[in-house]
Amino acid sequence: MPGSWWSSLFADMSPTSFFNLSFLPKYGSMFIQGVEFTLLLAVVSVLLAVIPALVLALMRLSKNRVIKGIAGAYIAVFRSTPLLVQLSIVFFGIFGSFNPRITLFGFLTLDTFIPCAVALALNSSAYVAEIFRAGIQAVDGGQTEAARSLGMTSWQAMRLVVLPQAIKNVLPALANEIVTMVKESSICMTLGIMDLMFAAKTTAGATWITLGPYTLAAAIYFAINYPASKVIEAIERRMRRGDKR
Amino acid sequence: MATNDKLIQVVDLKKHYNKGAIKALDGVTVDINRGDVMVVVGPSGSGKSTFLRSLNVLEEPTDGQIIFDGVDITKKTYTDENGKQQKLNINLHRQRMGMVFQHFNLFPHKTIMENMILAPMQVKGMKKAEATEKAQHLLERVGLGDRGAAYPLQLSGGQKQRVAIVRALMMEPDVMLFDEPTSALDPEMVGEVLEVMKELARGGMTMVVVTHEMGFAREVGNRVLFMDEGKLMEEGTPDEVFNHPQCERLKDFLAKVL
Numbered sequence: 001m002p003g004s005w006w007s008s009l010f011a012d013m014s015p016t017s018f019f020n021l022s023f024l025p026k027y028g029s030m031f032i033q034g035v036e037f038t039l040l041l042a043v044v045s046v047l048l049a050v051i052p053a054l055v056l057a058l059m060r061l062s063k064n065r066v067i068k069g070i071a072g073a074y075i076a077v078f079r080s081t082p083l084l085v086q087l088s089i090v091f092f093g094i095f096g097s098f099n100p101r102i103t104l105f106g107f108l109t110l111d112t113f114i115p116c117a118v119a120l121a122l123n124s125s126a127y128v129a130e131i132f133r134a135g136i137q138a139v140d141g142g143q144t145e146a147a148r149s150l151g152m153t154s155w156q157a158m159r160l161v162v163l164p165q166a167i168k169n170v171l172p173a174l175a176n177e178i179v180t181m182v183k184e185s186s187i188c189m190t191l192g193i194m195d196l197m198f199a200a201k202t203t204a205g206a207t208w209i210t211l212g213p214y215t216l217a218a219a220i221y222f223a224i225n226y227p228a229s230k231v232i233e234a235i236e237r238r239m240r241r242g243d244k245r
Numbered sequence: 246m247a248t249n250d251k252l253i254q255v256v257d258l259k260k261h262y263n264k265g266a267i268k269a270l271d272g273v274t275v276d277i278n279r280g281d282v283m284v285v286v287g288p289s290g291s292g293k294s295t296f297l298r299s300l301n302v303l304e305e306p307t308d309g310q311i312i313f314d315g316v317d318i319t320k321k322t323y324t325d326e327n328g329k330q331q332k333l334n335i336n337l338h339r340q341r342m343g344m345v346f347q348h349f350n351l352f353p354h355k356t357i358m359e360n361m362i363l364a365p366m367q368v369k370g371m372k373k374a375e376a377t378e379k380a381q382h383l384l385e386r387v388g389l390g391d392r393g394a395a396y397p398l399q400l401s402g403g404q405k406q407r408v409a410i411v412r413a414l415m416m417e418p419d420v421m422l423f424d425e426p427t428s429a430l431d432p433e434m435v436g437e438v439l440e441v442m443k444e445l446a447r448g449g450m451t452m453v454v455v456t457h458e459m460g461f462a463r464e465v466g467n468r469v470l471f472m473d474e475g476k477l478m479e480e481g482t483p484d485e486v487f488n489h490p491q492c493e494r495l496k497d498f499l500a501k502v503l
Contacts, residue, residue, distance in 0.1 A: 145303055146350035146409075150364035150416060151340030160363060164354050 020212040027203040027213075034199035035220060041113070041188060041195060042181035045120035046128070046174070052121070053128035058158070060133050071129070078126035083119075084187050090119035091191050116188040120181060128177055135170035136162060172236040179225050179232070186221075196220060252420060252451055253277040253300060258309035260295050260475075269295040270306070271475035277420070277453060282446045284466035284483075285455045288498055292475040293455045297424050300453065301342040302335055313338055314419070340368060343413030347425040349405040351397040357384070357408055358393035365415050376415070383411040387441050403434030407441050420451040427458055459502060463487060471495045 013020040059071035078086065095115040139162045147157035186197035200217035204210055253276070260270035269292045277283055285293045298304040300311060306319050316323045318338045325331045352360050361380035365371040371379075384390050387407040397405055406426055413421060423442065427435045439461050446452055446465045456462065462469055462483055469486040471479040473494050479486060487503070490496045 140348075140350075142346055142348055142350040143352065146344075146346060146352070147364075148336075149301060149303060149339055149342070149344035150413070151336045151368045152364060153336055156367055160367060161352055165352075168354075 015207075015209045016211050018211055018215050020209050021216060023203050023207045023209050023213060024216075027199070027207070030194075030199040030203065031196065031216065031220065033194060034196035034217075035224075037113075037193060037195040038182060038185055038197075039224070041117060041120065041185040041193070042178050045117045045185070046124055046178045046181050048117060048121035049124035049128050049177075050174070052125040053132055056125060056129035057132035057136060060129065061136060075126045075129055078123050083123055083184060084190065086123055087116065087119045087187060087191065090122065091115045094118075112188075112191055112193045116185070116191060116193050120185060120188070123184075124177060124181060127180075128174065131170055131173045131177065132166070135166040135173070138169050139165045168239065172232050172239070175232045175235075176229065179228050182225055182228075183221060250279040251276050252279045252281075252314060254310070254312040255296075255300070256310040256312065258296070258299060258311065259307045260292075260299060260304060261307045268475045270299065270309075272309070273472075273475075273477045275470065275477060275480065277451065279419075279451050280449055281468055282452045282454070282466050283468045283470060284462040285453065285470045285472060286457070286459070286462060286498075287470075287472035287478075291472045293470075293472045294424055295475075296472065297422050297453060297455045300422055301339050301344060303344070313342070336368070340416050341419045343410075343416060343418035343421040345406070345409050345413055345421065345423045345426045347428050349397070349402070349409045349429075351405055351409060351412070353397050355396075356393065357389070357395050357397065357400070360397070360408065361393075361412050361415055364412075369416070380411075380415060383414055384408070387411055388437075401434060402430045403437045406430065406434075406438045410438075410441055410445070414445075420453065421445065423452065423454040423456065425455055425457070427456065457502070459487070471498065473498070 013022065056071045056074060059067045060075070062068050062071075095118075136158075143161050143165065144154075144157050147161040148154070152160070185195060189195055189197040189201060192198070196217050200213040203213040207213075255273055255275050255277070258270050258273045259268070261268050271292075273292075273296055285296065287293045295304055299306050300313075302311070302318055309319065310317045311319050316333070316338070318333065318335060321333055322330050323333045351357075352363070355363065358377065358380055361384070362371075362373065362376035365376045365379070366373060381390060381393065384393060387410065389404060389407060389411075392400065392404065392408075397408070400408065410421075410426075426442070427438050430438065435458070439458065442452070442454070442461070443465050454461070454466070464483075466483050469481060469483050470477055471486060471490075471492075471494075479490065479492050479495050486495070487499065490499055
């Protein structure tokens with residue numbers, strides 16, 4: 001919208017100025033799409049991670065050394081290598097030959113979205129597994145004993161008694177993982193996913209305004225994550241109060 | 246009510262930690278008969294809780310046997326009537342041994358009624374209507390018929406323990422194991438829990454009770470075991486143990502607690 005009253009606001013700003021946002025009228029829609037991609041990527045990858053993470057956590061708590069070892073190795077590998085490396089291996093290795101061309105909601109081109117979501121989920125499941133393990137271990141051992149003394153199998157005790165209590169311990173940490181993922185997912189830009197970071201970088205390249213787009217991206221990331229983490233904190237406090245009732 | 250019908254035979258039961266450095270149980274042998282109310286006393290750290298928890302293999306013994314109704318439940322397999330080796334399913338045996346814990350261990354995310362009917366429905370496949378009716382009947386017997394919809398957090402300690410007792414009774418066990426059932430209670434709530442246990446004993450239930458309540462041991466128990474340092478030091482009727490103690494350790498212990 002050239003000619004809007006505010007397009008002249010930035011006209012004489014230098015390209016390296018922090019608040020040079022003169023690209024907005026032309027590139028603003030790209031940022032909006034970027035936010036959509038970033039949020040979708042974060043939420044989808046954490047949700048994808050939940051079930052594998054639960055399986056990993058249960059494997060970690062197993063008495064069987066082999067099962068425990070496999071889960072331990074998975075977690076160790078994904079926590080000790082950079083996300084960018086994992087992303088590249090998944091993208092070029094697993095999805096290199098198999099490239100699904102599907103479009104969802106008219107804008108999600110899945111040829112980059114799926115590999116990125118899968119890679120982030122694989123990575124996230126290692127972290128979420130540790131969250132689950134801590135949550136399960138935080139449930140009093142007497143609960144398992146009581147369940148077993150009533151004749152339940154160890155799986156029944158886990159499913160009916162321990163897990164429902166563990167989920168409550170774990171929810172705030174899980175929400176935090178989504179906040180982390182909103183930030184971490186920016187790395188997917190390197191593979192051409194059109195997320196928030198991609199919008200910033202593309203804009204910077206096209207307009208020669210080197211700083212403004214990144215300032216805007218930072219502000220948007222902050223505007224998403226800071227309130228979200230505050231809400232999670234508040235929920236956590238309320239849940240702790242509930243425990244003391 | 247005591248019989249000579251052996252329900253549980255404990256043979257040379259041992260529980261060692263740290264490769265034998267710590268001997269929580271050091272060779273305990275005792276028979277528990279149907280109808281017995283066996284009270285286990287002893288100083289803290291004497292192994293009496295470990296002994297009790299070994300009876301339903303919550304604590305896996307290092308060595309020895311626990312023969313429950315003819316089957317050694319410490320082993321992975323057993324020999325059936327036809328002489329065949331069968332895989333032992335410990336869950337089937339645990340159903341028949343109710344257990345009551347010091348800290349109640351009610352399930353906090355479930356209502357009292359749900360606590361009661363969970364195991365009967367899941368483990369025994371009991372229908373919900375039947376389980377609920379049975380649970381209501383038992384709750385009324387311990388004076389909590391109107392608390393079915395409450396959550397454990399809303400109950401007093403004494404009420405929680407009464408629920409824990411009837412929750413175990415829902416499985417219709419052959420024996421009830423009590424692990425210091427009144428130790429975590431405020432003094433004014435001890436009586437109501439002991440009263441339920443007394444009634445249970447009067448009804449002929451086989452009971453093994455680890456407790457510091459010497460009054461209960463005298464009044465309700467027909468046998469008293471005194472344990473110290475993982476060993477069974479002395480055994481007898483309440484009169485024998487409390488009024489005519491033989492070993493020095495027991496005399497010492499009684500001097501401190503009576």
